[in-house]
Amino acid sequence: xxxxxxxxxxxxxxxxxxxxxxxxxxxxxxxxxxxxxxxxxxxxxxxxxxxxxxxxxxxxxxxxxxxxxxxxxxxxxxxxxxxxxxxxxxxxxxxxxxxxxxxxxxxxxxxxxxxxxxxxxxxxxxxxxxxxxxxxxxxxxxxxxxxxxxxxxxxxxxxxxxxxxxxxxxxxxxxxxxxxxxxxxxxxxxxxxxxxxxxxxxxx
Numbered sequence: 001x002x003x004x005x006x007x008x009x010x011x012x013x014x015x016x017x018x019x020x021x022x023x024x025x026x027x028x029x030x031x032x033x034x035x036x037x038x039x040x041x042x043x044x045x046x047x048x049x050x051x052x053x054x055x056x057x058x059x060x061x062x063x064x065x066x067x068x069x070x071x072x073x074x075x076x077x078x079x080x081x082x083x084x085x086x087x088x089x090x091x092x093x094x095x096x097x098x099x100x101x102x103x104x105x106x107x108x109x110x111x112x113x114x115x116x117x118x119x120x121x122x123x124x125x126x127x128x129x130x131x132x133x134x135x136x137x138x139x140x141x142x143x144x145x146x147x148x149x150x151x152x153x154x155x156x157x158x159x160x161x162x163x164x165x166x167x168x169x170x171x172x173x174x175x176x177x178x179x180x181x182x183x184x185x186x187x188x189x190x191x192x193x194x195x196x197x198x199x200x201x202x203x204x
Contacts, residue, residue: 004152007134011153013192015160021117025161028113029168032103037165039106043113045158048127050118052150055127056143080129081197089190133199 015022021044029037104112117123127150135145164171 011156015157022164025164026168029165034166036109037168038162039109040113041161041165043110044117045154047114047117048154051124051127055131056146078197085190085194089187
């Protein structure tokens, strides 16, 4: 069984770091109000389920064919986590513009958010390298572990992003007047990615 508390804490910290998805939720909430922000948040969170299924099916197939291949994936994932950690540490932080975006029906906001998440190959890659770090390779139910982790990630994303949507006006104004806050959030996420990557790379 994976360490759900550690996974949840890590996931929340990563979700809080400024990125394309949460900044779009923030922009939509600023442009169209709290309801639209929350709907966008739920759309982006729902898209995580697709990436989870893809990652879980792929991992299960790899484990059936070769445990050595799974270890290679974990080491490659560790290198990728270190790389995006370094990128996050070097980031200057950013607040997406979009407060003047035109209003659209809430159903369309949801569809657009889901599609934006589904069409982002970086999200699939992230799930492929992030989720396996918390999976026990010696367990027979590795695929189900991945699905469980993916559902946990999706639920916490829905909660965190919904808070972004609900408080879009306040958060947007706060971030605009404190550009350094985004940089510090990026640094926290970067440190987490680096720690995970190093932990996986070191022998148990």
